[in-house]
Every structure is written in C-alpha cells, then in structure tokens.
Amino acid sequence: MRTRSSVNTSSVARQPSVPNAISSIRRLHSPTPKRLTDYGGSRHTDSVSTFADLAAAAYCPRKLYYRRRDDEFEIPETVRAKRRLAFRYPNLAAPDSDLASEPIAVTPTQYRANLGCLREHDAWELLAQPDRTEVLLEGKDARGIAHKVDDETPTVSLVSAGEPPEEGVWAPQSVRAVAAAKALAWESGESVERAYVEYPTHGRVRTVELTTRKKARYREALARARSIDGPPSRIDNDAKCDACEYRSRCGTKTRSLRSLL
Numbered sequence: 001m002r003t004r005s006s007v008n009t010s011s012v013a014r015q016p017s018v019p020n021a022i023s024s025i026r027r028l029h030s031p032t033p034k035r036l037t038d039y040g041g042s043r044h045t046d047s048v049s050t051f052a053d054l055a056a057a058a059y060c061p062r063k064l065y066y067r068r069r070d071d072e073f074e075i076p077e078t079v080r081a082k083r084r085l086a087f088r089y090p091n092l093a094a095p096d097s098d099l100a101s102e103p104i105a106v107t108p109t110q111y112r113a114n115l116g117c118l119r120e121h122d123a124w125e126l127l128a129q130p131d132r133t134e135v136l137l138e139g140k141d142a143r144g145i146a147h148k149v150d151d152e153t154p155t156v157s158l159v160s161a162g163e164p165p166e167e168g169v170w171a172p173q174s175v176r177a178v179a180a181a182k183a184l185a186w187e188s189g190e191s192v193e194r195a196y197v198e199y200p201t202h203g204r205v206r207t208v209e210l211t212t213r214k215k216a217r218y219r220e221a222l223a224r225a226r227s228i229d230g231p232p233s234r235i236d237n238d239a240k241c242d243a244c245e246y247r248s249r250c251g252t253k254t255r256s257l258r259s260l261l
C-alpha cells in the first residue's frame with residue numbers, strides 16, 4: 001500500500017473539483033485539442049495566465065512580452081530528454097543502469113548517490129510513482145501543465161531541465177510552482193501548502209513552501225502578466241540578460257570573449 005507524503009491542508013477558495021477535472025480531460029482529448037505546449041508556453045487568449053507566463057513575468061516582463069508575440073513555443077528535444085529522466089528514477093537508480101549515455105549533469109556515481117537521497121524524500125511516491133503525469137491544471141487565475149500530480153493528498157511537482165541553485169529554487173520556478181499548487185488546490189477543493197521542483201539531470205528535488213512571501217511574489221507576477229500591453233522596459237541585469245533567449249532581439253549587448261580581449 002502506498003504511503004503518501006504529508007501535505008497540510010487549510011481553507012482556500014473552493015470549487016467543485018469533478019466538473020473542472022472532467023472539463024480539463026475533455027479539452028485535452030477533444031478532436032482538436034490545444035497543444036500541451038500552448039499551456040507550457042505563453043499563448044495569451046484571456047485573463048487567465050499560463051504558469052509559463054508567470055515564470056517569465058517573474059524573470060523579466062519584457063521576456064513575457066516576447067513570448068506572447070511568438071506564434072508557437074516549442075520545447076527543444078534536448079530539454080524533453082532531460083525532463084524524461086524524472087519519469088525513470090527507479091530504473092536510473094538500478095545498480096546496472098547505464099548512466100553514461102544519459103543526459104545527466106553530474107558523474108554517474110554522484111547521480112546514483114543523489115537518487116539514493118531522493119528515495120528517502122517525503123515525496124518519493126509522488127516523484128517515482130505519481131498518480132498522474134503531464135496534467136493540465138486550470139486554476140482561477142492560471143493554468144498550465146503539472147508534470148506529476150498525486151490526488152489522494154493533492155500534491156504537485158514540476159520538472160526543470162536546468163541546474164538547481166545552491167539552495168531552494170530559482171525565483172521564476174518558485175512562482176511557477178506556487179501557480180501549479182494554487183491551480184491544483186482550485187481543482188481539488190483542498191489546500192496545497194507546498195509544491196516540488198525536480199532537477200532530474202542532477203537527481204535533486206527542492207520543496208517550495210507556499211509561504212506568505214512566495215504567494216506575494218506569485219500575485220506580483222500575476223499582476224505584471226495582466227498589465228502588459230506593450231513592450232516593457234529592459235531590465236538592468238546582465239546575468240539575466242546573458243541567459244535570456246531573447247537577448248538578440250532585445251538589443252541587449254552581451255560581452256563576448258572577443259570583446260573582453
């Protein structure tokens with residue numbers, strides 16, 4: 001029998017869960033379904049933002065503006081391959097698994113050790129054997145894809161192909177995780193007090209508690225996303241701009257090695 005990770009519950013805005021769940025499933029399986037990437041991306045059709053919109057707004061409002069102007073947002077295959085690791089932890093942790101050919105970012109020895117730590121994690125059941133995967137969650141204010149969901153005690157996890165910070169999660173991922181937790185709470189009619197962010201190329205998972213501060217940042221991103229009706233100013237943050245996929249069209253000058261010589 002499965003044991004569940006402990007997730008606190010308290011009162012939040014409640015909605016009937018079943019009709020919402022059924023309507024989500026119908027949308028996903030309708031003859032002309034929206035692409036999942038529409039929800040992972042930033043197609044903006046109404047006042048409900050996508051999780052990706054909010055993460056982009058938290059990173060840089062101008063980035064969100066560019067994302068919305070893109071017709072399509074395709075997730076690169078390299079990113080998909082890294083994310084797929086998150087759905088194979090038990091196999092990857094096996095002593096005879098061939099990790100040399102996997103897109104991991106640490107040594108096989110370190111990776112196995114990290115997966116060994118994951119097995120002791122409170123959320124191991126969600127991480128290794130979730131009730132649902134690639135779930136479209138539709139909340140009151142935001143919708144998007146949650147990579148793993150458990151239903152008995154509503155719990156959600158998002159998968160990142162990137163590197164984890166030293167501690168916690170990156171700020172845009174925190175906003176995205178809060179959005180997913182709030183959307184799951186809205187659909188299930190139960191409070192969700194934390195979400196998880198997985199970094200499968202490192203075999204790490206981080207917990208995002210829905211603290212007052214994190215919820216405030218979520219609301220701030222929501223307000224930003226709703227208010228954008230033209231190109232916002234560039235931000236003054238070289239580190240962010242250097243890592244931004246829109247830096248060439250944004251006109252941001254990045255310092256190449258040649259320019260430093």
Ligand code: SF4
Binds near residue numbers: 061066233235244248
């Ligand atoms: S390059 Fe910098 S200012 Fe431009 S969208 Fe990206 S993060 Fe924002």
